[in-house]
Amino acid sequence: MQKKADKLFNTFAFADATEVYTRLIDKDFNTDYATRQLADTYAFMRNPDSAVVYYQKAVEQANVPIEYYYNYAQALRGVKDYKGYRQWMREYKDKGGIINEAQLASDKDFLKSVVNAKQSYFLTDVKFNSEFSDFGAVEHNGNIYFTSARDKGALTKHVYGWNKEPFLDIYVTEKGTNDSLINHKSKLKGDINSVFHDGPITITKDGKTIYFSRNDFNKNVLGKNTEGITNLKIYRATLTDGKWKNLEELSFNDSSYSTGHPALNSDETKLYFASDRPGGFGGSDIYYVNINADGSIGEPTNAGEIVNTNKNEKFPFVNNEDVLFFSSDGHQGLGLMDTFATVYSKDKTITNVANLGVPVNSSKDDFSFFLNEDGLSGYFASNREGGVGSMIFMHSIKHLN
Template sequence: MVSFTASAQYGKQKKADTLFNKFSFVKAAEVYKELIENKYNEDYAVRRLADCYALLRDVKNAAKYYKKAVKQDNVPIEYYYNYAQALRGVEDYKGSREWMRRYKDSGGVTSTKNFGKDGNFITSIFNAKQQYFLSKVNFNSKLSDFGAYEHNGKVYFASTRDEGVSVKRLYGWNEQPFLDVYVTEKGSKDPVDHKAKLKGDVNSIYHDGPVAITKDGTTMYFTRNDFFKNVQEKDKKGINNIKIYRATLKDSVWTDVEDLPINNSEYTTQHPALSSDGKKLYFASDRPGGFGGSDIYAVDINEDGSLGTPENLGDVINTPGAEGMPFINNEGTLFFSSDGHVGLGMLDIFATVADKDNKIIDVINLGVPVNSSKDDFSFFMGEDGLTGYIASNRSGGMGDDDIYAYNRVPLLNVEGVVTDAINKKPIANAIITLLDGNNRQIAYMETDEEGYYEINIDRDVDYNITASQKKYEDDSESFTTKNIETKVTTITKNLELNPVQDVVILAELNTIYFDFDKHNIRPDAALELDKIVNLMLNEYPGMVIRIESHTDSRGDLTYNDKLSIDRANSTYEYLISKGIDPARITEHQGFGERRLTNGCDGSVNCEESNHQLNRRTEFIVIKMK
């Protein structure tokens, strides 16, 4: 009797494994639960049941059974990773980090840079300024809808609804009908049923969609099961994989379906996306040589329509997890979904960051509300860069995967350069203070070595920005972000600071004196001139001066004019010889005896010391502000 019971349970396990390997996870889960109830190979059945729920994106039950799995003796360490992922799906981010760390400490391979970011990731995502605002579309169904793609006023999307059809073919993975491509007019309120299926040869008896369309509207790339010319191909394990096909629009019908050379029946090639110039095709694939479950690739589209050699986009984008659903906007930014980068849920949507050479150097999570604790994917952005679609199985939808439209309000920032008002050079470490209309401090920061600053700001607010630096007078400017067009993302406010006229230091610009009937620089005058050189080169690199030389009243007027000019020239040449830019000395003039400092004009007897006060060169600071 015991032997018979064991044999029956073994048969159930074999049946469950067969269903699992055929991707019939709903039915497989039911059998694994029976095995657990009967306590037959319970540890194995718990792990498999957890995997079923994870693949069905039922993260609540996945977390429940992964929790049991990780308590098992000698459990494979990948279940630590799976549990961490499931905990993210139920918003237990602290627990997720703990189990991800345990997975890593146990020798598991994960993306080091992403793991390091995990500590502050959730806080940064939830505190980020919101850019995307979601709304529901009217063409969702109770089943799976995703992959919305807008072109020429129409929205194309993939759906398992098959509404209006009496006999439905069900897909064993999730017991839903197979995907088909549907099309509806943007903004239409008409119901989307079987009559809205795409006309032509794109839809088949298996999965079809999502799609990507060239800008001229004549060529469509789409995902489909390996089914071409009514022949279904399978890999060595008997699995019918996914491929990308190409169709042409003829007489308003999509026809002439082509199998592409990038496909192979032994692995999956799916999720087509086109570069804005139509010269590259992006896609996801689990082909050999990748970094994880599936990676994102790109391939050149030649003028004649032939394709080049696919190129893996590298480990900045691709991880040991799964990446898919690529999309390229008009600016060349790649958006994609991933469960391998640090995120909020099971699948999150990410965008790439490129350097000045257009090399991708990082990825960023789009944050809430684009991403949730569930699956978020199939990002699309319209030509305007402000509207588009995502898909998600988050709560609150009609059922399963739903399409959401978004309206994007780009982040706004104020930026500028703080410069010296005299020499126009940037001022590093200038303090930038930003206040709102209520004099509440919004930001307080320093400029970089190039005098540059940048601050994120809100729309519909009045601001006042001030730049200050200890050797300069403050400069302030008021501005507003009210009534600014949505497409505007940057306000430029360059600020100029005037050097402070420091009375104490400028007093050191002493008048220099000359011997009677001489224009050579005396040693005491050289000391004073060296002070001026130091001030102009080191203390006030933007200062501009004028040189004025004078004589006493002795001698005739013409001679004294020439003598004063010689004294001005001597002073000028000394400063230039010490490295002062000639452009910073606007004039060097002689005024003879015309500007005496006292009454020694020859009408009275004066001491020599009083005549000395008139034999002088003065320095006039003409540009300090």
């Protein structure tokens, strides 16, 4: 049974792996190992509420690897136990782990400043959220495009072993519609949606070109790296007679690493994206490429060490003033993954990043931030309490006196 559990874990079938590791614990078979694996499984599923239970048991084991002190601390932060987080980060340091001491020392003051800051963002739950994961909402020409795992109406259902949800597809709905029952009939028309993960997207102002993430799947061929893992790639398509056609894989993709979450800058001369390609600062970094006048793509440039950390930076977005927003679990935040904005000097050099604070950020994952052209409203997604999987929120900015 342990071999079965480990195989499920190693193939990212985490939802099934939790069941088998739980049975191993119930049977008192290699309990310490199964407990550590179950804690890691819940962490990969972005479920700190369950992960913290098993990490607590793991850190009580004799000779436990020190990374479990760190993982326990992160899970505690995900359930808003900030005091426990600081305690176990110090334990991790005492065992020989390397931490950002300045960030840990300032944690109390950071949390106090975020909680007491004047609220600028006000949230509304959108009507088209489903019982599955929804995120990546962008607005264009009166329509809202978003990514969702809600595929319940299609005849053939493909389930993602990571979380037992259907694979992601890209949907579109008219802004302001009262119809909350958006199903497979609202999928983007054309060749973009596949039987694997598709989305999120970014779309040009003229509405004729779309860039989107997709699993490494093109022309009915599923690509894999040397370990048998299928990564993300970015593709481009054009609108022809109301359907998205002429799919093109961008030149900087590679099957050996993931490249996704595309975002255009204001004049559409640069495409930002996230990637765990070699040569970064660690985990997933934010990069950008130049888009030339003839449509050709330049070489990737890392957004730099002020933006990127040794953890994960994802979901870039650039507003009309060319301010870069992104999500990170490496910068100082409220929990798992928070959303940040870059701060610029007069010469347009990035000098710092700013946490967007509550209510945009929470103790859970907060990501796929988007602002409309008016700069006053937009969308983001979060897996915070109150939803199933991730759900989309509409945010509006109000300047209070």
